[in-house]
């Protein structure tokens with residue numbers, strides 16, 4: 001443990017603050033020291049004293065459902081999980097060579113990736129502050145490796161800037177910062193900010209702008225060695241006779257504005273998008289598999305829930321075996337339902353009218369991911385691109401280079417699209433073959449010489465066509481949160497909902513887990529009171 005000052009450890013200091021000032025002071029001190037601010041996870045739930053024989057039905061075996069099953073059975077409940085798919089994990093899923101996937105509408109894809117390669121159709125990155133997920137990954141033995149989120153050498157492309165030519169992120173971002181610094185410096189020197197800044201603060205700000213924007217002695221952002229030290233060189237520094245670098249030329253500021261690079265810069269500042277990030281070795285689906293190893297005997301697969309009823313005696317769930325067509329009924333004292341809202345909304349139930357309204361009130365976003373396998377890693381070998389994303393304003397949204405097996409020979413999978421909004425709807429309307437064709441056309445803007453020539457095969461998942469979610473993730477807004485969120489998460493007599501949709505960390509696995517912990521903690525309390 002790191003010492004704060006001579007002879008005092010951080011824990012000792014925090015304990016002392018806690019004794020003197022109570023929990024609030026302790027929390028404030030921890031936050032200041034960077035211990036508490038980034039997560040609501042305080043360890044696994046403590047569910048002591050379950051009544052003997054008490055039972056819970058869990059609907060869905062995504063991460064929310066499996067965590068509920070794991071913790072409730074550990075607490076002594078009799079748990080049964082009903083899962084529509086032959087696989088556990090839900091949206092936590094990877095597609096490998098040999099896998100088959102059929103989307104709504106009937107199109108079936110057989111994935112042709114080489115052994116070891118995969119597409120993560122859903123989740124693909126884990127922020128360092130998603131402590132619940134990282135906790136269970138460690139406990140369940142999921143091996144993690146870095147996910148390369150930020151690559152200065154990757155590209156930014158706008159059809160409306162620089163004649164449609166992509167530029168390196170570092171060039172446009174440096175030029176944006178340099179120009180903004182120069183303009184702000186002018187405003188300060190022309191006394192435009194005198195009402196807002198003291199003379200001393202003006203000096204500090206000018207110093208900061210000179211440094212941050214790599215401005216020259218006259219506070220100008222110009223082509224030269226200084227700006228090249230951020231944006232890159234025409235000839236980089238080397239050794240010997242020709243070692244001297246040749247500076248690059250800054251871009252026209254109007255083009256920089258047209259590129260809207262600030263969107264990408266702001267993206268990386270989003271707390272959920274900040275580094276360090278992680279991914280499981282071997283594909284995101286490894287997390288679902290690890291959770292499943294803990295609870296597999298509790299899960300009934302191919303069980304499509306068709307009706308949920310509750311009364312004073314308990315909960316009755318009707319389900320159909322999708323393989324045999326046989327109809328069955330399962331009963332329990334309580335139920336944790338993690339079925340995505342768009343699907344749940346279509347299942348016959350006698351939940352309270354308020355909860356039924358809430359379930360129907362939350363729309364889902366759409367998104368499309370496309371994996372493209374290429375015969376070699378030309379992005380690494382020819383362009384020095386190791387992980388990270390190249391952004392575009394075309395429908396595909398971005399392409400992302402693999403973070404694993406860097407420098408290896410042989411085929412590798414690039415994420416050829418992560419589309420949202422209208423782009424996702426247009427791609428969803430296409431056949432899987434048309435999606436690949438579009439991804440190749442649009443992605444060629446970054447790698448015109450290689451993209452088509454070295455392409456081998458591809459696969460896509462359009463989330464509005466995924467039969468067991470009917471969308472990507474719940475999309476709350478301020479209004480729906482105000483009107484429906486508390487109803488959606490409340491224990492409805494014997495049933496409680498859990499999943500990413502029942503959290504403020506929407507569309508993250510962390511949200512699914514935090515929601516699950518909260519839901520089962522309250523359900524346990526309810527069960528003890530029964």
Ligand SMILES: Cc1cc2nc3c(=O)[nH]c(=O)nc-3n(C[C@H](O)[C@H](O)[C@H](O)COP(=O)(O)OP(=O)(O)OC[C@H]3O[C@@H](n4cnc5c(N)ncnc54)[C@H](O)[C@@H]3O)c2cc1C
Nearest residue numbers: 060062063064084090091123124125305499500507508509
């Ligand atoms: C495109 C995309 C990108 C994402 N990126 C990230 C990311 O980078 N990082 C991150 O942390 N998160 C990401 N997420 C979000 C993450 O995947 C989810 O928040 C999380 O996996 C949801 O878990 P869940 O248990 O709530 O739901 P699910 O995983 O959807 O589980 C629900 C389960 O219910 C089952 N089910 C459905 N209908 C029935 C029925 N009738 N009967 C029985 N069972 C049924 C389903 O088969 C499924 O197994 C992404 C999601 C998508 C779609």
